[in-house]
Amino acid sequence: MVAVNSEIVPAKSLAWAKRSENxxxxxxxxxxxxLSIIGLSAVLLVTFLAVFAPLVAPYPEHASxxxxxxxxxxxxxxxxxFGTDVVGRDIMSxxxxxxxxxxxxxxxxxxxxVPPGVILGLMAGxxxxxxxxxxxxxxxxxxxxxxxxxxxxxxxxxxxxxxxxAMLAVxxxxxxxxxxxxxxxxxxxxNEFFVASAETMGASRFHLxxxxxxxxxxxxxxxxxxxxxxxxxxxxxxLSFVGLGVQPPRPGLGxxxxxxxxxxxxQWWIAVFxxxxxxxxxxxxxxxxxxxxxxxxxxxx
Amino acid sequence: MTFITFLGRRAxxxxxxxxxxxxxxxxxxxxxxxxxxxxxxxxxxxxxVVDNLREQMHLTExxxxxxxxxxxxxLRGDFGISxxxxxPVADDIKEFFPATLELALLAGLINGAGGIILGTxxxxxxxKWVDNVxxxxxxxxxxxxxxIFAVLFLLVFGMALEWxxxxxRLSHEIARPSTVTGLLTIDSxxxxxxxxFLDALRHLILPAVALGLGGMSQEARITRSTxxxxxxxxxxxxxxxxxxxxSVIMRSFLLKPSLIPTVSILALDFAATIGNAFxxxxxxxxxxxxxxxxxxxxxxxxxxxxxxxxxxxxVFILANIAVDIVVARLDPRIQLGxxxxx
Numbered sequence: 117m118v119a120v121n122s123e124i125v126p127a128k129s130l131a132w133a134k135r136s137e138n139x140x141x142x143x144x145x146x147x148x149x150x151l152s153i154i155g156l157s158a159v160l161l162v163t164f165l166a167v168f169a170p171l172v173a174p175y176p177e178h179a180s181x182x183x184x185x186x187x188x189x190x191x192x193x194x195x196x197x198f199g200t201d202v203v204g205r206d207i208m209s210x211x212x213x214x215x216x217x218x219x220x221x222x223x224x225x226x227x228x229x230v231p232p233g234v235i236l237g238l239m240a241g242x243x244x245x246x247x248x249x250x251x252x253x254x255x256x257x258x259x260x261x262x263x264x265x266x267x268x269x270x271x272x273x274x275x276x277x278x279x280x281x282a283m284l285a286v287x288x289x290x291x292x293x294x295x296x297x298x299x300x301x302x303x304x305x306x307n308e309f310f311v312a313s314a315e316t317m318g319a320s321r322f323h324l325x326x327x328x329x330x331x332x333x334x335x336x337x338x339x340x341x342x343x344x345x346x347x348x349x350x351x352x353x354x355l356s357f358v359g360l361g362v363q364p365p366r367p368g369l370g371x372x373x374x375x376x377x378x379x380x381x382x383q384w385w386i387a388v389f390x391x392x393x394x395x396x397x398x399x400x401x402x403x404x405x406x407x408x409x410x411x412x413x414x415x416x417x
Numbered sequence: 418m419t420f421i422t423f424l425g426r427r428a429x430x431x432x433x434x435x436x437x438x439x440x441x442x443x444x445x446x447x448x449x450x451x452x453x454x455x456x457x458x459x460x461x462x463x464x465x466v467v468d469n470l471r472e473q474m475h476l477t478e479x480x481x482x483x484x485x486x487x488x489x490x491x492l493r494g495d496f497g498i499s500x501x502x503x504x505p506v507a508d509d510i511k512e513f514f515p516a517t518l519e520l521a522l523l524a525g526l527i528n529g530a531g532g533i534i535l536g537t538x539x540x541x542x543x544x545k546w547v548d549n550v551x552x553x554x555x556x557x558x559x560x561x562x563x564x565i566f567a568v569l570f571l572l573v574f575g576m577a578l579e580w581x582x583x584x585x586r587l588s589h590e591i592a593r594p595s596t597v598t599g600l601l602t603i604d605s606x607x608x609x610x611x612x613x614f615l616d617a618l619r620h621l622i623l624p625a626v627a628l629g630l631g632g633m634s635q636e637a638r639i640t641r642s643t644x645x646x647x648x649x650x651x652x653x654x655x656x657x658x659x660x661x662x663x664s665v666i667m668r669s670f671l672l673k674p675s676l677i678p679t680v681s682i683l684a685l686d687f688a689a690t691i692g693n694a695f696x697x698x699x700x701x702x703x704x705x706x707x708x709x710x711x712x713x714x715x716x717x718x719x720x721x722x723x724x725x726x727x728x729x730x731x732v733f734i735l736a737n738i739a740v741d742i743v744v745a746r747l748d749p750r751i752q753l754g755x756x757x758x759x
Contacts, residue, residue: 258441265695269695270445275448358711398562
């Protein structure tokens with residue numbers, strides 16, 4: 117008994133050492149590219165500002181219906197670094213709160229989209245050439261036959277416009293991309309030796325799909341998720357821009373651009389700063405995703 | 418597999434995709450709360466009018482029968498009456514479609530030609546300052562939504578510098594050339610009206626660039642990376658060793674194989690272009706099918722929404738087939754239909 121234990125402990129710590137060594141090596145690979153570091157910093161900054169918005173925003177109460185006509189339409193100055201909008205709300209505070217909606221949108225949509233997309237893709241890839249493959253992949257063809265933004269707009273338009281329905285609409289449009297990605301990976305992996313040997317040993321379907329094939333798809337899925345955070349946020353801001361996403365007085369970034377662009381060119385700051393904020397978020401997630409792709413060698417994405 | 422069989426197979430596949438799409442659209446249209454008959458006649462019409470209309474619109478039948486009638490009418494080109502314009506949706510689409518086509522074609526041209534040129538220059542001048550500038554610009558181009566480009570262009574070129582008009586397709590004082598193709602730039606050239614041509618082009622430039630920049634950046638990035646990969650291949654080294662000038666290698670041996678991924682991604686970019694047109698047309702008040710569509714969406718005009726999505730689906734599928742044909746022409750390894758790997 118004692119002998120067994122004394123053998124396990126070093127093995128465990130060895131595994132830990134190996135894992136931390138891996139982590140160190142991956143971090144080295146990731147951090148060698150300065151752009152990946154910039155992306156990571158942007159994402160961390162935006163996440164920090166979003167989570168602690170009530171604490172770091174100079175005027176947290178400006179994030180909702182608030183009116184201060186004495187300070188309306190002020191250009192950027194020391195009290196209001198990004199200026200104020202036509203009813204006197206601080207643009208910077210509203211942008212910080214706007215990040216909250218953007219990140220929520222990205223996280224919720226991916227959480228709704230990735231599991232079904234991945235599972236369907238695994239099944240279609242594994243049962244290649246059978247009816248399951250045909251049904252699943254032809255269904256994705258239908259969803260991919262229309263630009264995602266168009267169908268998301270259409271779904272949003274028949275539902276009550278709000279953030280929740282916008283997330284629902286984008287999710288309905290987004291799963292086929294994961295299905296496609298995993299389908300491609302799974303249909304090559306299923307012919308690999310290790311899958312065939314597990315099959316011969318009588319492993320269950322569940323084991324084959326989720327313990328043999330899925331772990332080998334993780335890097336591309338992960339990379340795609342990081343890139344997609346950016347794209348989902350972009351689509352979300354487009355929906356908000358036409359009034360089918362976050363509803364005023366809540367500060368969606370797209371909503372703020374839409375409100376502000378009526379006051380171009382004189383009060384340019386009302387539209388331009390939220391627009392730059394959207395670019396910052398999308399850019400951050402893209403740089404991060406590219407860094408992850410290089411680090412994990414996931415060229416399929 | 419011959420070209421004809423390839424086209425036939427793609428056509429059959431497309432028909433099934435479109436059927437599926439029509440079911441999807443029908444479902445979306447039926448999720449909407451509210452009675453379509455009531456919405457068509459307005460809130461003040463008496464109940465018997467609504468009941469009659471429900472009967473006429475087959476709303477009393479079961480869903481699959483409703484779908485059958487809807488599809489039958491759609492195939493005949495009858496999408497019903499638009500609640501917004503009070504005209505047949507088909508007429509609206511005929512009127513608005515050419516404007517979007519003109520915009521999308523120019524955006525596609527900027528996207529394809531600009532992307533290939535920038536990407537080639539970038540690969541050619543690898544790691545020099547030109548390359549770095551192109552890479553930074555194309556990265557920013559990829560991550561910036563086109564509605565933001567549209568707003569910025571409106572601000573800078575339309576309002577601050579006043580170089581370009583910001584609204585519509587043609588200035589008021591210029592007579593509209595007689596309609597042949599519906600594309601104002603081409604119609605005005607056909608009519609020999611050069612002033613109208615210039616005016617139409619000036620209206621077209623800002624929205625087209627706003628729409629095309631994202632795709633152009635994407636194309637530039639892909640062209641650059643494929644070219645950079647191909648530059649390291651053995652056959653290029655062999656050609657260099659033979660003393661073939663670098664410019665000839667670039668033009669004659671490198672460009673064509675490097676364009677395959679660029680062209681393949683064009684179809685995806687086209688989808689993005691159509692989607693983004695919904696916002697850009699709204700911002701520039703461009704009287705196209707996308708602005709029509711988004712107004713229909715904002716007012717829950719179901720007939721118009723269904724028709725617009727269905728038409729865009731058809732356009733997108735046609736574009737995909739066109740791209741497949743071009744890719745097959747570029748890549749002799751692909752035999753149409755047979756060796757195409759999904």
